[in-house]
Amino acid sequence: MAQNEETAAANPAAGPRKTDAPLLLASSPHIGSPIVTQGLMCNVLIALAPVTIFGIILFGLPALLTVLVSVGSAVIAESLFRLITKQPVRAADLSAGVTGLLLALVLPPSTPLWMTALGAIFAVVVAKEFFGGLGANVFNPALVGRAFMLMSFPAAVTTWHRPPGSFVTRLADYLNTSSIVDGVSGVTPLNIIKLGGSMHDVGRDFLTHAGLGASPEYWSTIQTLFIGSHAGCIGESSTLLILAGLVYLLATKTIDWRAPLAMIATGFIASLIFSGFDLPFGLFSILSGGILFGAIFMATDYVSTPITAKGKLIFGFGAGLITMLIRNWGSYPEGVMYGILIMNALTPFLNRLLPRKYGFVEKKKPAAAVQGAAK
Numbered sequence: 001m002a003q004n005e006e007t008a009a010a011n012p013a014a015g016p017r018k019t020d021a022p023l024l025l026a027s028s029p030h031i032g033s034p035i036v037t038q039g040l041m042c043n044v045l046i047a048l049a050p051v052t053i054f055g056i057i058l059f060g061l062p063a064l065l066t067v068l069v070s071v072g073s074a075v076i077a078e079s080l081f082r083l084i085t086k087q088p089v090r091a092a093d094l095s096a097g098v099t100g101l102l103l104a105l106v107l108p109p110s111t112p113l114w115m116t117a118l119g120a121i122f123a124v125v126v127a128k129e130f131f132g133g134l135g136a137n138v139f140n141p142a143l144v145g146r147a148f149m150l151m152s153f154p155a156a157v158t159t160w161h162r163p164p165g166s167f168v169t170r171l172a173d174y175l176n177t178s179s180i181v182d183g184v185s186g187v188t189p190l191n192i193i194k195l196g197g198s199m200h201d202v203g204r205d206f207l208t209h210a211g212l213g214a215s216p217e218y219w220s221t222i223q224t225l226f227i228g229s230h231a232g233c234i235g236e237s238s239t240l241l242i243l244a245g246l247v248y249l250l251a252t253k254t255i256d257w258r259a260p261l262a263m264i265a266t267g268f269i270a271s272l273i274f275s276g277f278d279l280p281f282g283l284f285s286i287l288s289g290g291i292l293f294g295a296i297f298m299a300t301d302y303v304s305t306p307i308t309a310k311g312k313l314i315f316g317f318g319a320g321l322i323t324m325l326i327r328n329w330g331s332y333p334e335g336v337m338y339g340i341l342i343m344n345a346l347t348p349f350l351n352r353l354l355p356r357k358y359g360f361v362e363k364k365k366p367a368a369a370v371q372g373a374a375k
Contacts, residue, residue, distance in 0.1 A: 007328075010305050012353050023243065024307040029098065031170070032063075036093075037093045037094075037134065038092065038093045038094055040254055040302075041093060041094035041095050041097070041098050042235070042247065043248070043252050043254040044098050044249070044254065044297070045094065045097065045098060045101065046248060047245035047246075047248045047249050047254075047297075048098075048101055048102070048105065048235070048242075048245060048297065050077060050238075050241040050244055050245060051105065051235040051236075051241045051242055051245065051293075052067060052105065052234075052235060054099065054228065054235075054237075054238050054241050055067075055105065055109070055234035055235050055237070056234075057140060058163045058228070058229065059109035059161070059163060059234060060109075060111055061233045062109040063109040065113060066104050066107060066109055066111060066113070066116050066234060067101065067104040067234070069104075069113045069116050069117050069118070069120075070100040070104035070107075070116050070117070071100035071101050071104065071119045071120075072100070073100065073116070073117040073118075073120035073121055074096045074100030074103070074120040074121070074123060074124045075091050075096045075097055075100065077096075077120065077121040077124050077125050078090075078091065078096040078124045078125070078128075078129065079091050079096075080086065080147075081125050082129070082133075085129075085187070085230040087133070088298060090133075090134065093134065094256045095134050096124050099107065099120070099123050099124055099128070099141045099142050099145070100120045100123075100124070100142075102142035102297060102298070103116075103119055103120055103123055103146060104116065104120075104144045104234060104235075105233060105234050105235025105236065105293070106142065106143075106146050106233050106234075106235065106293070106337075107119075107146070107149070107233060107234060107235060108120065108156075108157065108158075108159055108160055108161060108232075108234075109161060110159060110161050111149075111156055111157060112153075112156060115149060115152075115153050115156055115157075116147070117231075118152075119145040119146065119148060119149040120145060122144070122145050122146025122148045122149075123141040123142055123144055123146075123148075124141060124145075125176065126148075127139055127144035128141045133166050133299070134303075135302075135303055135333070136303070136304055136360040137304060138345070138347075138348075139304055139341055139344045139345070140298055140301050140304050140340060140344060142342065143298060143337050143340055143341055143344075144296070144341070146337055147337060147338075147341060160188050160231040160232060160333075161231060162230070162231045163229055163230070163231070165194050173358060182240060185193050185234060188230070188231050188232045188289070188333070195204075218280055221284070222283065222284065222287060224288060225239060225284070225287040225288055226238075226239045226240055227239075227240060228240065228241070232289075232290075233290060233293075233318050236289070236290040236292075236293045239287050239292060242245075242292045242293050242296060243292070245296060246309065247298070249296070249300070255296075255300040256300065256309075256312055258312035258313050258316065259295070259299045259300055259305055259308055259313070259315050259316040260295040260296050260299060260300060260316065261316065262313045262314075262315070262316025262317045262320065263291070263294070263295040263315075263316035263317070263319045263320040263323075263339075264286060264292065264295050264316075264320065265316075265320070266316065266317045266319075266320030266321050266324075267285065267286060267291050267295075267320040267321075267323055267324050267363070268283075268286050269282075270320065270324035270325075271285035271286070271319055271324055271327075272308055274324060274328050278368065280368055285324070285327070288361065289327075289334050289336065290334060290336045290337075291323055291336050293336075294301060294319075294336035294337070294339075294340055295316070295319070295320075295325075295336075298336075298340050299316060299319055299343075302346040303345055305343075305344070305347055306347050306350040306351055306354070307351055308350075308351065308354045308355070310354045311347075311350040311351060311353075311354045314350055314354075315343050315346075315347065316366050318339070318342070318343045318346065319336075319339040319340050319343045320339065321339075321340075322335060322338060322339035322342055322343070323335040323336050323338075323339035326338055326339065
């Protein structure tokens with residue numbers, strides 16, 4: 001921006017120099033990096049691939065269609081909006097695709113496709129482009145899209161279905177005019193607890209449905225939750241594959257560990273306190289629902305989360321605590337979405353309260369003063 005102004009001053013007749021480079025509106029210093037947005041988004045897509053494939057295998061064709069419609073709608077909506085507003089189309093940076101995929105993975109597989117498309121359009125256009133595009137959004141776009149769908153279509157977004165079988169089996173059934181909506185509805189583990197049930201009831205529910213559990217005992221229930229073969233969102237069920245995504249993101253230095261760890265640890269400790277220090281229930285609360293998925297893939301967003309180390313820890317703490325408060329006393333059995341969105345709103349304040357200091361060196365006491373104090 002400063003460079004354009006200098007060019008115009010030197011040659012007024014030429015006017016401001018046109019450039020495709022984005023204007024930097026933040027104050028200096030700016031830190032350069034060889035890492036590009038496309039590379040970061042590609043790493044996120046790779047980390048999400050295992051849970052996506054598992055969800056498609058688990059829930060069949062409806063899950064595949066939900067993913068395709070959500071991703072396609074997000075990319076097309078962003079491209080059309082930028083064309084209409086005469087901005088460069090940036091679908092190649094993969095950010096819209098990541099938003100669409102994240103939204104699809106936090107939806108039930110039976111969500112009507114037109115609702116999914118509408119949620120994806122709202123996520124990229126209203127939650128991101130209306131705020132200025134990539135890097136300017138205040139809230140996590142995928143979670144805003146889901147919040148919009150939850151408020152607009154609560155019945156569809158909170159209708160859960162049990163894994164109906166393999167993809168091939170479900171494809172054959174689908175072609176024979178059967179669908180996932182027919183006769184396989186169920187409840188999630190958190191729903192059972194919210195309705196006054198116990199972990200034994202969760203295990204018994206797994207046991208009564210073929211392939212979903214070996215026994216109603218606690219460790220069998222934990223094993224089922226860890227593998228992920230139970231009712232829920234497309235991408236939130238398998239703890240094993242979510243953790244595999246975490247390992248990849250940390251190994252490639254795509255995300256920082258502080259916010260996820262703080263959110264998960266806070267959720268675990270809060271669940272222990274609220275349950276009267278019931279250790280088995282604390283583990284159950286972390287493995288059930290979407291707290292792991294949200295902590296790893298949503299609470300690590302570069303734009304809507306704090307930039308400082310302390311800010312990330314506070315963000316994770318707040319998101320984990322709000323999640324457990326909603327789980328225990330809210331109307332909904334899950335609170336991850338609202339926990340992260342509320343903390344998104346506090347991110348600008350955390351960045352101002354805990355600014356990153358550049359060129360600051362802590363003053364050290366002279367050696368003579370240190371020796372004198374020791375004496």
